[in-house]
Amino acid sequence: MPAARKRAAARPTPSAPSGARSDAAVALAIALLVAAVYAPVVGHEFVDLDDPVYFIENPNLDGRFGLDDVTRAFRPYAALWVPVTWISIAIDNALYGVDPTGPLVTNAVLHAVASLLLFFALRALSLDTAVAAFIAAVFAVHPVHVESVAWATERKDVLMGVGFCGALLAYARYRERPSPGRYAALFGAAAFAMLAKPGAATLPFALLLLDYWPLRRPLADARAAVIEKLPLFALSVLASAMTVASQTGGANTSVKISLLYRALNAGRSYADYAIDAFCPSGLAVFYPYRADELTGAASIAACASVVLVSALTLWIGAAKRHLFVGWFWFVGTLVPMLGLVQMGSQARADRYLYLPLIGLALAVGFEVHELAQRRPALRRAIVGAGVCAVIALAIAAHRQVGYWRDSTTLFAHAAAVTRDNSAAHTMLGKAYRQRGEHASAEQALSAALQIAPDHGDARAELALVYVEQGRIDDARTELARAAQSGADAAKVAWASGLAAERSGDLSGAIASYREALRVDPERSEVANNLAWLLATASDPSLRAPQEAIELAQRAARSNAEPSVLDTLAAAYAAAGRYGEAASTQARAIAGLPPGGSPLRADLESRFERYQALAQ
Numbered sequence: 001m002p003a004a005r006k007r008a009a010a011r012p013t014p015s016a017p018s019g020a021r022s023d024a025a026v027a028l029a030i031a032l033l034v035a036a037v038y039a040p041v042v043g044h045e046f047v048d049l050d051d052p053v054y055f056i057e058n059p060n061l062d063g064r065f066g067l068d069d070v071t072r073a074f075r076p077y078a079a080l081w082v083p084v085t086w087i088s089i090a091i092d093n094a095l096y097g098v099d100p101t102g103p104l105v106t107n108a109v110l111h112a113v114a115s116l117l118l119f120f121a122l123r124a125l126s127l128d129t130a131v132a133a134f135i136a137a138v139f140a141v142h143p144v145h146v147e148s149v150a151w152a153t154e155r156k157d158v159l160m161g162v163g164f165c166g167a168l169l170a171y172a173r174y175r176e177r178p179s180p181g182r183y184a185a186l187f188g189a190a191a192f193a194m195l196a197k198p199g200a201a202t203l204p205f206a207l208l209l210l211d212y213w214p215l216r217r218p219l220a221d222a223r224a225a226v227i228e229k230l231p232l233f234a235l236s237v238l239a240s241a242m243t244v245a246s247q248t249g250g251a252n253t254s255v256k257i258s259l260l261y262r263a264l265n266a267g268r269s270y271a272d273y274a275i276d277a278f279c280p281s282g283l284a285v286f287y288p289y290r291a292d293e294l295t296g297a298a299s300i301a302a303c304a305s306v307v308l309v310s311a312l313t314l315w316i317g318a319a320k321r322h323l324f325v326g327w328f329w330f331v332g333t334l335v336p337m338l339g340l341v342q343m344g345s346q347a348r349a350d351r352y353l354y355l356p357l358i359g360l361a362l363a364v365g366f367e368v369h370e371l372a373q374r375r376p377a378l379r380r381a382i383v384g385a386g387v388c389a390v391i392a393l394a395i396a397a398h399r400q401v402g403y404w405r406d407s408t409t410l411f412a413h414a415a416a417v418t419r420d421n422s423a424a425h426t427m428l429g430k431a432y433r434q435r436g437e438h439a440s441a442e443q444a445l446s447a448a449l450q451i452a453p454d455h456g457d458a459r460a461e462l463a464l465v466y467v468e469q470g471r472i473d474d475a476r477t478e479l480a481r482a483a484q485s486g487a488d489a490a491k492v493a494w495a496s497g498l499a500a501e502r503s504g505d506l507s508g509a510i511a512s513y514r515e516a517l518r519v520d521p522e523r524s525e526v527a528n529n530l531a532w533l534l535a536t537a538s539d540p541s542l543r544a545p546q547e548a549i550e551l552a553q554r555a556a557r558s559n560a561e562p563s564v565l566d567t568l569a570a571a572y573a574a575a576g577r578y579g580e581a582a583s584t585q586a587r588a589i590a591g592l593p594p595g596g597s598p599l600r601a602d603l604e605s606r607f608e609r610y611q612a613l614a615q
Contacts, residue, residue, distance in 0.1 A: 023119075034108060038108035044100060044150070055089065073090065080247075082198070125214050135362055141397050148161075150400075157351055204232040205333075207232070209332075262339055268299045272302070276350070287348050323363050329358060331359075333358075414428075441461075456481075470502065476499055531551035569581045582614050585606055585610055588603055589603050
């Protein structure tokens with residue numbers, strides 16, 4: 001009898017018949033929480049970390065959406081095979097152009113949808129309304145999820161979340177009453193999630209955990225439980241294989257970190273992620289590897305603690321199934337993001353907790369629910385503590401959202417809350433340079449080089465600062481050092497072209513720009529610079545009007561800013577196509593912000609000349 005009572009206590013509380021109204025109220029509250037936390041993204045800028053590659057310079061975007069966008073989405077771009085994500089971004093481009101507000105608001109809406117689907121999935125799995133509400137609310141407002149929502153590039157995460165949580169709901173419905181139609185819904189949601197981001201490949205494993213609890217499928221049914229998920233496992237294999245194939249030879253595989261250090265970092269990351277889940281402070285957009293720390297006592301202790309918690313959870317698994325499921329959900333869904341197969345230079349990332357956090361929230365939420373059942377006198381206090389925890393997380397997340405308003409704020413925060421983060425200082429220096437704040441840019445880049453003197457990208461950025469300051473000799477010195485330090489060859493060639501152009505060596509500039517485009521044909525700013533020289537060079541032998549048109553058209557397809565359209569108009573004029581030059585220049589002028597400026601005066605002067613020549 002005691003054992004029977006123990007098992008009964010571990011079961012989720014069945015849904016009450018009157019639960020529909022309270023469920024609707026909870027759903028509304030979750031949606032309002034997401035809206036309150038992420039309202040500041042209205043007016044945020046794209047940040048200079050993949051956002052330009054995805055939303056501005058993406059050659060697959062042309063301001064329209066059609067069948068060709070769907071077919072292109074199934075081809076890798078930026079070393080990623082994420083078709084659903086590329087389709088979603090193409091739709092954004094058709095709706096909003098290159099305005100960041102639309103994509104960021106869309107991210108917030110998708111995150112809210114994922115949170116609501118999670119809540120209804122947990123209710124369909126027979127969890128009590130209060131427990132399901134707590135888990136879904138934590139998912140909705142936790143600060144570690146800000147990176148997945150407030151960063152436009154992470155459309156991948158929120159789309160994956162919609163598909164993954166939709167699959168959880170579909171699976172609960174399928175187990176309630178199996179049918180081909182319900183399985184098709186499960187398969188469709190799983191496919192959506194994995195085609196949005198391959199991190200969802202862990203879904204079938206997560207469903208097996210749900211079979212253990214709260215569904216409590218008998219052990220004798222284990223074989224059938226695995227067999228019914230074979231189509232989902234096949235999806236996982238496909239998504240994983242396509243991911244590996246698309247990243248082979250890409251830039252993301254160039255970071256060389258030994259397997260030993262990657263394994264130690266994985267163990268350390270589990271502990272760091274768990275700490276961030278319960279105490280989310282000091283969150284940053286980039287966490288650098290620190291090889292010197294990975295073999296230290298703290299890292300060894302962190303790895304040992306993960307092993308110890310896993311062993312303890314296994315030992316008490318039968319009595320506390322929710323702890324077993326919650327912990328191993330966290331451990332298992334993190335596996336693809338641990339960096340055991342190195343795909344970047346970061347030690348870990350907040351966005352990788354998007355799905356794993358569900359497991360920890362599940363374990364804590366149901367454990368506290370059981371405590372409230374055992375100690376009814378504490379129930380009000382427990383509910384109050386849960387509400388306060390959610391509110392505290394929401395306030396912290398709202399603050400975290402503010403750090404994503406622009407590149408300088410984001411990278412300055414990362415540099416401030418992490419130690420020896422040369423990458424953050426480099427990105428901060430670049431952001432300052434793009435704003436024309438050369439003194440601040442030089443200071444940030446110097447800080448990066450103090451941390452990592454052989455950081456080639458920091459030297460290339462510092463060279464660009466010197467070019468813009470007119471310090472050509474200093475720029476060339478830094479470019480030579482950057483090339484020796486393994487900096488991005490295309491950036492070095494581009495900066496060399498700028499230095500040559502500033503010094504009046506137009507033939508040298510043209511040669512350097514062509515080399516930059518040979519290394520990286522998608523650099524629209526280089527294509528624009530080269531097109532301008534080929535259209536306007538004072539030496540007729542350097543001009544190549546047709547090549548200038550092709551380059552300017554390429555640049556305009558990914559970035560139709562007034563300065564780029566001005567280049568295209570000049571290229572048309574160089575080829576004698578004055579009517580097209582005038583109409584293109586008119587588009588450039590129309591894209592300028594209101595008010596007078598030297599750029600407006602220059603564009604209008606050229607427009608008048610093109611218009612006169614066209615008559």
